[in-house]
Each structure stands twice: as C-alpha cells, then as structure tokens.
Amino acid sequence: MRLEGVELRHISMPLVAPFRTSFGTQTVRELVLLRVVTDEGEGWGECVAMPDPLYSSEYVEGCMDVLRRFLIPALAAAGPLDAHAVAGTLLPFKGHRMAKAALEMGVLDAELRAAGRSFGQELGATRDRVPCGVSVGIMDSVPALLDAVGGYLDEGYVRIKLKIEPGWDVEPVRAVRERFGDEVLLQVDANTAYTLADAEHLARLDPFDLLLIEQPLEEEDVLGHADLAKLIGTPVCLDESITSAQSAVAAIRLGACAIVNIKPGRVGGYLEAVRIHDACVEAGVAVWCGGMLETGLGRAANVALAALPGFTLPGDTSGSGRYYRADVTDPFVLDDGHLTVPTGPGLGVAPLPDALAEVTTATEWVPV
Ligand code: SMG
Ligand code: MG
Numbered sequence: 001m002r003l004e005g006v007e008l009r010h011i012s013m014p015l016v017a018p019f020r021t022s023f024g025t026q027t028v029r030e031l032v033l034l035r036v037v038t039d040e041g042e043g044w045g046e047c048v049a050m051p052d053p054l055y056s057s058e059y060v061e062g063c064m065d066v067l068r069r070f071l072i073p074a075l076a077a078a079g080p081l082d083a084h085a086v087a088g089t090l091l092p093f094k095g096h097r098m099a100k101a102a103l104e105m106g107v108l109d110a111e112l113r114a115a116g117r118s119f120g121q122e123l124g125a126t127r128d129r130v131p132c133g134v135s136v137g138i139m140d141s142v143p144a145l146l147d148a149v150g151g152y153l154d155e156g157y158v159r160i161k162l163k164i165e166p167g168w169d170v171e172p173v174r175a176v177r178e179r180f181g182d183e184v185l186l187q188v189d190a191n192t193a194y195t196l197a198d199a200e201h202l203a204r205l206d207p208f209d210l211l212l213i214e215q216p217l218e219e220e221d222v223l224g225h226a227d228l229a230k231l232i233g234t235p236v237c238l239d240e241s242i243t244s245a246q247s248a249v250a251a252i253r254l255g256a257c258a259i260v261n262i263k264p265g266r267v268g269g270y271l272e273a274v275r276i277h278d279a280c281v282e283a284g285v286a287v288w289c290g291g292m293l294e295t296g297l298g299r300a301a302n303v304a305l306a307a308l309p310g311f312t313l314p315g316d317t318s319g320s321g322r323y324y325r326a327d328v329t330d331p332f333v334l335d336d337g338h339l340t341v342p343t344g345p346g347l348g349v350a351p352l353p354d355a356l357a358e359v360t361t362a363t364e365w366v367p368v
Contacts, residue, residue: 001039001082005366006034010361011031011359012028015293020137024054029324033328035106038043038081043053043108044105044346045103046105046294047067048065049265050104055292057095058098063096064364071105075103081107097170097266097269100269106266106347108122118304119305124304124308126307128343129339130289131158131338132319133185135316136163145172146176158314159211170368173186179249188213188214188234189239194328195218200230205232211313217260222242222247222254222256229257237259238261242267243266254277257314259317260276262288263279264302279350286313296330296331296332297329299317302317303332321333
C-alpha cells in the first residue's frame with residue numbers, strides 16, 4: 001500500500017451544551033480530520049487536540065503544522081505503508097502524540113478497510129458492546145448539575161463522571177449522592193486543578209465511595225500523585241500524566257495510580273493504547289477508555305478499544321447526542337446503557353458527505 005497524500009479537514013461542530021472543565025469552557029468542538037489516501041483506498045484519522053493547548057501541550061494548528069511539515073513527509077519517504085510501522089517511522093520526532101495518533105489511525109483504517117478487517121478484530125476486542133459512562137461538566141449551580149445528571153441517568157448511562165475544581169468538588173459530589181443514591185457508579189476528574197497541599201480537602205471525598213479521582217495534580221507530578229494516593233481513600237487514576245506504555249508502567253510501579261484512563265490520542269495511537277492495556281492487565285490495574293469529544297470516527301475506534309478485556313470500567317464513550325445534534329457519521333446511540341462495537345471493515349463507519357461538508361471550515365491537500 002502506497003501513500004498518495006493526506007487531506008487535512010478542519011471542522012467545527014457546535015456542542016449541544018457548553019462543556020466546562022477546570023481549564024475552560026467549550027461550546028464548539030473544533031478539530032482536524034485526516035483523510036489518508038492510498039493506492040488501495042482511503043482511511044480516516046481524527047486528531048483529538050483542541051484549538052488551545054489547555055488540556056495538554058498540543059493544539060489544532062500545531063498538529064496541522066507538524067503533520068504537513070514533518071510527519072506526513074517522513075511517512076511518505078519510508079516506503080510502503082504499514083500501520084504497525086508508523087509509530088517507529090515517526091519516533092525521531094519528539095512528542096506530538098495526538099498528531100501521530102491521528103496519522104496512524106488513518107493508515108490503520110485504510111489498511112483494515114482494504115483487508116476487510118475491523119478495528120475491533122485488529123485491536124483484540126472480546127465483546128460486541130461496551131457499557132457507557134458520561135462526563136458531566138462544571139455547572140453554574142447544584143440544581144443545574146442534578147438536572148443534567150438525572151437526564152443522563154434517565155438516558156441509561158451506567159456511570160457518571162463529575163468534572164471538579166477547587167470550589168466545585170465536595171458539595172456537588174454530596175448532592176449527587178444524596179439525590180441519586182449510593183448505587184450510582186460515580187467518579188470525578190480534576191484535570192490537574194489541585195496541588196498536594198489540597199490532600200486534606202480531597203480526603204473529604206472519601207465518604208462518597210467514588211470509583212476514582214482522575215488527574216488531581218499536574219501532568220508531570222507523578223510522585224505527587226504517589227504521595228496523594230497515601231493520603232486519600234479514593235483510588236487515584238491518571239489521565240494527562242500517562243503518555244505511553246513506559247510512563248504507565250513507571251506510574252504504576254511508583255504507586256501513583258491504581259487505575260489508568262487510556263486515550264489513544266494522548267499516547268500516540270491505538271496500537272500504543274493496546275500496549276498500555278496489556279501492561280495494565282499484567283500489573284492488575286483496571287483501565288477505561290477516555291474521551292476527547294470525538295466525532296463518530298474517533299468514537300468508532302474508541303468503542304472498539306473499550307471492548308478489550310482489560311477495560312473493566314465504563315468509559316467516556318457516550319452516545320453522539322451527548323455532544324452533537326448532528327454527527328459526521330451515523331450517530332452512535334445508547335442501547336440499554338451500551339454502545340455496539342462496529343464490525344464493518346476498518347472503523348466500520350464513514351463520514352456522511354453532506355454532514356461532513358456542513359461542518360468543514362477548511363480543507364488542505366498535503367501531497368507526497
Ligand atoms: O469525550 O466525553 C468526552 C469527554 C470526556 O471529560 C472528558 N474528557 O480530561 O478526560 C478528560 C476530558 C478531556 C477533554 S475536556 C474538553
Ligand atoms: Mg480526564
């Protein structure tokens with residue numbers, strides 16, 4: 001299979017409701033999609049970076065720059081395409097994992113479509129559907145939060161994740177527990193908003209029997225998480241800090257996390273995500289699939305990944321309607337709290353031309 005070029009498609013999709021985290025508020029999802037064109041057909045990649053480097057150091061325009069300037073030319077120069085060789089080919093370029101992941105995803109999709117194999121088969125999925133959680137943003141008031149959570153529970157979501165930050169943590173958690181009971185699977189995500197000096201405060205979450213607290217401290221503070229884990233009862237889960245299988249193994253050995261959030265974009269691709277899964281299974285550490293407000297393309301691949309046996313906790317793999325009024329693919333719709341793993345070749349879904357055109361703000365052809 002030979003690379004003929006890559007189309008970078010900048011898209012902008014309004015969210016059904018603003019999504020507020022400790023680092024900002026999103027009302028629109030802007031991202032770049034990659035159409036990887038080969039002599040044997042095409043494949044789609046989705047780059048999960050946001051327009052601003054607030055979740056992590058990557059951002060949309062930066063990803064487009066590194067793709068067109070370094071990553072795509074290097075891949076083209078490496079000879080015949082092989083999805084399993086993409087990461088190695090791109091290794092000389094430091095970082096830029098979200099951009100690399102998007103390119104690898106597009107190549108993998110093209111390869112699997114041509115071979116008639118699905119992402120689920122390729123990654124090692126062992127289930128045909130996955131249980132779904134939902135990530136609930138910071139709200140203006142506790143009543144507004146309770147309305148939102150109640151709505152999601154009515155829709156069938158099997159796990160609730162509350163975004164937290166200093167000033168919005170113990171009270172919203174208490175309110176959700178009081179209203180919806182102890183049976184609801186509940187967890188929180190701080191997106192690095194605390195410091196170790198907040199340990200005593202975070203221990204006030206202990207009585208609420210949370211599944212986990214996700215990334216309370218800054219990305220590079222792995223030892224801080226290990227210290228924090230000894231001071232609070234809630235299991236610590238890492239998101240931003242885990243950028244590879246190597247960093248996952250190190251964090252686990254240091255006692256910095258008891259659970260790992262796996263996001264393929266953050267770790268450089270779906271193949272590295274599988275290696276993290278394998279390492280965590282080996283270490284006896286539970287994993288779950290994170291989310292980056294993906295379109296139906298990224299969602300298809302995430303749902304396939306979440307169907308691997310070590311994904312024992314529900315993921316942020318929500319239905320399309322939680323984010324978008326109109327997805328770029330046929331929508332993913334919850335069925336009894338689950339999403340079905342696509343079985344068609346490659347991602348098993350493709351963009352709907354009209355829906356894609358509707359949200360496209362710029363298209364750039366990168367020839368090779
Ligand atoms: O895709 O449902 C989703 C979003 C899940 O909370 C989510 N993602 O830190 O885990 C996380 C955040 C990162 C993106 S926030 C804009
Ligand atoms: Mg997170």
